[in-house]
Amino acid sequence: MEHPFEFPLELPARGSRQRLAALHTQLRAAILDGRLKAGLRLPATRELALALKLSRNTVVAAYDLLLSEGYVVARRGAGNYVADLMERRARTHVAGTEEGGDRRLAPYWREARPPVPSPPPGAFAHDFRLGVPDTRQFPFEVWRRLSARALRDVSRLPSMSGQSRGRPILREAIAQHVSFARAVACDPDDVMVTSGAQQAFDLLARVLVTPGKTVVAVEDPGYTPLRAAFAAAGARLVPVAVDDEGIVVERIPVEARVIYVTPSHQFPLGMSMSPRRRAELLAFAAARRATVIEDDYDGEFRYGGRPLDALQTLDREGSVCYVGTFSKCLFPALRIGYLVAPPWLLPALAAAKELADWHCDVPAQDTLAAFIAEGHLARHVRRMRKIYAERREALLDALARHGLEAWPSDAGLHLSAKLPRKLRTDVLVEQAAARGVRIEGLDGYTFGRASANGLALGYGLIEAARMDEAVRHIARLLPR
Secondary structure, X not given: OOOOOOOOOOOOOOOOOOHHXXXXXHHHHHHHOOOOXXXXXXXXXXXXXXXXXXXXXXXXXXXXXXXXXXOEEEEOOOEEEEOOHHHHHHXXXXXXXXXXXXXXXXXXXXXXXXXXXXXXXXXXXXXXXXXXXXXXXXXXXXXXXXXXXXXXXXXXXXXXXXXXXXXXXXXXXXXXXXXXHHOOOOOHHHEEEEOHHHHHHHHHHHHHOXXXXXEEEEEEOOOHHHXXXXXXXXXXXXXXXXXXXXXXXXXXXXXXXXXEEOXXXXXXXXXXXXXXXXXXXXXXXXXXXOEEEEEOOOOOOEOOOOOOOOHHHHOOOOOEEEEEEOOOOXXXXXOOEEEEOOOOXXXXXXXXXXXXXXXXXXXXXXXXXXXXXXOHHHHHHHHHHHHHHHHHHHHHHHHHHOOOOEOOOOEOOEEEEEOOOOOOHHHHHHHHHHOOEEOEEHHHHOOOOOOOOEEEEXXXXXXXXXXXXXXXXXXXXXXX
16 A cells, blocks of 8 residues: 655554554654644544554554644544644743743743844834944954954864953953043953843843842833843842932932942933942942942943043942943944953852853954954044944934934933923834834833833934934924
């Protein structure tokens, strides 16, 4: 009799007690890898038994197992059909969501949702996305040359691996860079290389949080991914309001043991933390033995005013952990960030990093080290600072021309504009998207009862000449 499938089935010899298991396993594998397509009618049990020289009871039992597992569906009077596994997985996901998530997951992750994919490049005529630099200006030819050199070095030592704290040449380059660009006092032994700032936050959460006990104070509004990292670690998050001088220190709970701030360019409002407030925060941290996480995510780009000392520079008690990234000044795909941490914190961070991914990409680290050491980073930052300054001025002029007020800001790659309190930003965001303008509302960054109502507008992707047109589209959506 003709074989019923286009692929072979390997079954044990007659008399073996493993024939049922073998048939079931091979049919299930064929369904999973697509050799048996969704909707295909399976051979009748009698037909398959004759073709494979099996007892009909064995085939019936194998089909019953597939039915019970959801790989096959039975249609009365029509036979058995291969199930649509994508539909089955969707039903399972929805059911798990309705019941609060699968109980096999830890409580935090039962409510987790996959990230929403970003629209493809060019999806919006005017894209005010936050935190995205203009990579068209980046000297990729230089980077390719340095990358090729790094790969040649790796090829000569193919067994070469990295250190959890980062390649020494990169740590030295980073120490020199932050000392020159941000006046951060450190040496290479104080530096740890991470896979972007987000891994730095995750590592800090792992080593600083005792689940259910550690209180973490965060700016409100503030950076959502940082909150997620600490919430996942089991921290008790407390929102703290910000004003024109930065985080309001007197509102930080006395039991807080970790305090997260963005003093150079408050995210997302944009103000800088005043010298007085910096001194108050450091005094609070020293008195309470709290750790301050200083996120300097785009501090290379300042456009006016006197540069203020980093908290890490002012710290005398080993309270501050300084976090930086190259995503804004180079390109986001690089995924290299760094920590400048006090000595008591570094061994635990290095151990946590080794557990997470051992070490960052070695060729990428060596390429970046050479890029910094040869002066390419400093030249690129100087060039981009002029370009972004022009765009920032164009955005400020456009906002004022169309009746919108910006929060004061002297740094970074975005500004925030105030809106009437009664205006729903989620509706405005949707209406702007329909006009080809991508914007973000500040409500997406609030955590407690933050009163800021407005829009966060990045200028990394919009040229100065098109800024007025983009803001005009937004202004037309506002009530007169």
